[in-house]
Amino acid sequence: MTTLEHTALRSAGSTGDTPQVRNRIAVLLNLVLFAGVVAAAVAVADAALVLATGSRALALWAFVLLGVQAVSFFGLVIALGVCTWLPRRLLCGVLLASLAVQAVVDQVKGAHLDALDVAERATILIFDTIVDWPASQALPVLLASLGLLLVWGMGVGFLRQRAGASGFLLSAEELASAERPGRPVFAILADTRQGAAAYLAKAFVIAILPTLAFASTLWVVLAATGENLPHSGLAEFLEYPFPVVFGFAVIAAPIIETLLLWLVLVAVRWLSGGRVLVTAAVVGAITGLAHLSNDWMNALAVSWTFFVQALVFMAWEKRSRWRALGMVVALHAANNFFVVVLIFGPDLFRIF
Numbered sequence: 001m002t003t004l005e006h007t008a009l010r011s012a013g014s015t016g017d018t019p020q021v022r023n024r025i026a027v028l029l030n031l032v033l034f035a036g037v038v039a040a041a042v043a044v045a046d047a048a049l050v051l052a053t054g055s056r057a058l059a060l061w062a063f064v065l066l067g068v069q070a071v072s073f074f075g076l077v078i079a080l081g082v083c084t085w086l087p088r089r090l091l092c093g094v095l096l097a098s099l100a101v102q103a104v105v106d107q108v109k110g111a112h113l114d115a116l117d118v119a120e121r122a123t124i125l126i127f128d129t130i131v132d133w134p135a136s137q138a139l140p141v142l143l144a145s146l147g148l149l150l151v152w153g154m155g156v157g158f159l160r161q162r163a164g165a166s167g168f169l170l171s172a173e174e175l176a177s178a179e180r181p182g183r184p185v186f187a188i189l190a191d192t193r194q195g196a197a198a199y200l201a202k203a204f205v206i207a208i209l210p211t212l213a214f215a216s217t218l219w220v221v222l223a224a225t226g227e228n229l230p231h232s233g234l235a236e237f238l239e240y241p242f243p244v245v246f247g248f249a250v251i252a253a254p255i256i257e258t259l260l261l262w263l264v265l266v267a268v269r270w271l272s273g274g275r276v277l278v279t280a281a282v283v284g285a286i287t288g289l290a291h292l293s294n295d296w297m298n299a300l301a302v303s304w305t306f307f308v309q310a311l312v313f314m315a316w317e318k319r320s321r322w323r324a325l326g327m328v329v330a331l332h333a334a335n336n337f338f339v340v341v342l343i344f345g346p347d348l349f350r351i352f
């Protein structure tokens with residue numbers, strides 16, 4: 001067993017495994033599920049009201065509920081990383097599907113911003129697309145919101161069925177019975193005995209979910225305080241044709257940045273005396289600072305993904321340095337492709 005696996009198992013034995021903590025986590029999970037369903041239902045009602053009467057009476061409520069959902073979602077992602085007894089596969093599936101559909105809803109609401117260039121649109125306050133979207137978009141928004149409600153409804157229903165829920169709220173015992181207990185996150189990343197595809201899928205979820213949770217929470221906080229999103233150097237880059245964007249973000253950047261990560265990791269690991277988690281944390285912080293030229297939100301968000309990539313490299317390096325580099329490049333490419341499509345989707349497919 002590796003040092004990383006030992007660390008993970010020790011932390012799992014002391015965190016998130018008492019009845020009191022389990023009950024609190026169950027309350028948080030119920031809050032996330034309830035907020036997701038209610039927020040989707042209010043979004044549907046808001047679009048229907050705008051379509052029927054032009055009234056925006058529910059717009060502010062939709063924004064408030066999205067904020068509650070974002071904050072509770074961020075807390076749940078942390079719990080998923082710590083608590084091995086939670087039904088991770090089911091919950092990650094529901095969360096990722098809902099985020100994807102929510103992105104579609106936001107794209108439809110923001111269709112009126114198409115007249116702006118990508119750089120201007122990237123700094124638009126999220127409040128403008130949640131509350132002040134044009135009434136002419138009411139029907140598309142209604143259809144997209146119905147899809148979001150369907151995802152949440154089916155996801156919660158399936159989870160309740162697997163857990164054998166007997167009441168309105170899911171108990172910690174019911175949640176624990178929905179799936180076989182998993183392994184600590186660090187133990188998953190340290191296990192290179194599984195197939196490369198399965199490993200990459202798990203590493204991708206571990207890298208992307210906390211990043212999305214952090215970004216969505218921060219966006220809502222900025223909107224609530226009246227602040228614009230920070231200007232990003234990435235926005236101007238997306239003005240280039242799709243082949244250029246794809247080639248750089250999904251092919252060139254992962255290769256170049258993985259080689260740089262490798263060099264930084266070797267130096268940091270030597271200075272830290274070979275301590276795995278310390279090395280990964282310092283590498284994540286350094287690479288995050290290197291992304292400050294884009295914007296501070298991007299720098300904070302990518303710190304976690306590079307932390308995960310450093311752990312992936314050190315795990316696979318025990319088998320082969322070239323294999324370790326290949327796994328990190330593949331994970332980095334998947335992260336970049338997913339995030340760029342999720343945030344800037346329609347703009348990527350303009351081929352000049």
